Amino acid sequence: MKRKVNISDIHKLITKDDSFVFSDDDRKAILEDSNYESINSVWEDSLLYTPDESFSPKAGFDSFKNRFDISNDSRSTHLIKNAGIDVKQKPRKIFYLRKMAVAASIILIAAVVSVLFFLNTATKYNTNDNVQNIAMIDQSSIVLDKQSTLIEKPGYGTDHRTVVLNGKANFDIKKNKDLPFKILMGSSSVEVLGTQFDLSNMNGIIELALIEGKVRFSTDGGESYEIIAGERLTYVEKTLKINTSKIDDYSVFSWSNNGLRYTNASVSHVLTSLSQYFDYDLKWSGHSAELCTKITMTNIVDPKIDELVEIIESIVDIDLGVDHSSKTIEVININC
Amino acid sequence: MVEDNIILDLLNRSDEKGIKLIFDQYYRYLCHAVYKVIPDTHIVEDLVQEVFYEIWKKRERLQINISLKAYLRRASINKSLNYVRAQRMKFSDNEDIKERFVDDDNSHEKVELSELTEVINQAVESLPERCRLVFSLSRFESMSYKEIAEQLDISMKTVENQISKALKILRKEINIYHKS
Structure with missing residues (x-):
């Protein structure tokens, strides 16, 4: 007999509440329950x-000072009292010395912080011709595409979770509400609210395609957008133009599987991204692929260029040629 | 953004600037966190200020091993739960869902939010009080059923019922948004 699933069962499973243990059968029943998707989605959305x-x-601080008398308790009062000077008098010299002492302390602290900063230098990942898997200290994982750079700032995982990206990467971020994950890119940034997504920052054009969850994209100009799963954002730094759209024609590099994934993608998109992925030139002239069937391919683990070309030719009425010596993919004919 | 160690150093030296910096950097963040548990702006501000005063009182021997932000959040949430317990808040399980779109007069002050965020805000704020409190502790403070039951001195079954109720209400509100 099939197990009866309550809304709270779904919630317990989603939140991984360790007060409750589910058997494999129970877990299966919950995951297959008709309410699972909608409750999971509500749970994710509610984080907004x-x-x-x-x-x-400022008003809070003023109110605080009215409620609690901290001035009589502060260092300046102690100094004045110790010096035997009436509080109503202006203790210029001591005030000056105090200011100097504070300034000296701040300079000293700043110097120590600077030294620590340089001693504790940022970690830089720089890929050339290989894709690199990076396991972060907070259990997030990042797969950095070829010709890309990722800088992990000092204090990552303890004081903050900020990285700088130049190039393209896939992020699978461990949730941590106290330390939001932030990616800086030129004049914009992405703040992650727990999710998986692809992000590229190349030649001043930032492209963000969200697979799961939500992220907040912000520019230095103060514009802020929340992007949810199934949406894409493009930002051109030079013109400051931002465009958001539903992902109905996209490809996603499924880096963690060392493979590729396309969903309802156009022929031109697939061929362009394949040529980039394998670092082959794409020769294409005089053939329109606008009327061709859209391509969907998932879980292609360890892709081989010849196999992929065969698959594409079996889906779309197209003739392709691959020349490994000159590293070229050529569109010979399209009959769509 | 001033580093934690600089703020703590100022506090250790009883410099008022330390507490001012805490206000500048964390006051809004903490008020929002506490507001999710106790939706009353005056109480929220009072509680967060009391947390800051406690920090000020023990400034010379203050030692924090996690980030200041995380420490202050934990202290503020504990403070708000103490308040809830001290008030022995009485909630009615049959409380009606509050009227939606009640307060639109200060719309010019509101942060620009996406449509969905606005729907979520209204839906969460429309939840009956206890339902919202239990839901918020689970959603925003990642507390387990057991922890919520202990903190609020209610049964695990009540936690379960309130979570289910909250999720059903939120689903209904979000569905209306998606269909409209």
């Missing part, structure tokens, strides 16, 4: 909740 109330730090 952001109270509208604006709390002013």
Whole structure:
């Protein structure tokens, strides 16, 4: 008899609440339950909740000082008391010395911080012709595409989770609400709310395609966009133009499987990305592929160029030639 | 953004600037976190300020092994749960869902949110009080059923019921948005 699944069972499984242990059969029943997808989606969406109330730090601090008398308790008062000077007088010299002492301390701290910063230098990953898997200290994993650079700033995983990307990468980020994962790219950044996505920052054009979850994309100009699964964002740094769209024609490099994945992608998109992936030139002239069937291929592990070309030729009425010596893919004919 | 060690050093030296920096950097963040548990702006501000005052009182012997932000969040949430317990808040399980779109007068002050975020905000804020509290502790503080039950002195079964109720209400509201 099939197990009865409650909404809270789904919730317990999603949140991995270790107060509850599910057998394999129970787990299967929950995952197959008709409510699972919608509850999972509601759970993910609810993370977007952001109270509208604006709390002013300045007003808060003023109120704090009215409520709690901290001035009588501070170092300046101690110094004045110790010096035997009436608080109402202006203790210029001591105030000056105090300011100097504070300034000296701050300079000293800044110097120590700077030294520590340089001693604790950033970790830089720089790929040439290979894709690199990077296991981060916080259990996030990043797969860095060829010809890309990722810089992990000092203090990553303890003080912050900020990286700098130049090139293309796939991110699978471990959730941590206290330390949001942030990717800096020129004049923009992406703040991750727990998700999996592809991101590229090449020649001043940033492309973000979301596979799961949500991310927040922000520019230095103060624009901010929340992108959810199934959406794509393109940002051109030079013109500051941002475009968002549903992903209905896209390819995603499924890096973690060392493979490729295409969903409803156009022939031109597939061939262009394949040529980039294998580092082959694409020769294509005089043939339109606009009317061709869209291509969907998933879980292609350890892809081989010849096999992929055969698969494409079996899906679309197209003749392709591959020349390994000159590293070229040629579109010979299209009959769509 | 001033580094934690600089703020802590200022506090250790009883410099008021330390507490001012904490306000500048973390006040809004902490108020939002506490507001998710207790949706009353005055109480929220009072509680967060009390946390800051406690920090100030023990400034000279303050030792924090995690990030200051994480420490302050944990302290603020604990403070708010103490408040909930001290008030012995009475909730009605049959409380009606609050009217939607109640307060639109201050729309000019609101942060620009995406449509979905706005729907989620209204849906979460429409939840009955206890339902919202239990849901928030699970969603935003990652607390288990057991922890929520212990903190609020309620049964695990009640936690289960309130979570289910919250998810059903939210699903209904979000579905209306998707269909419209």
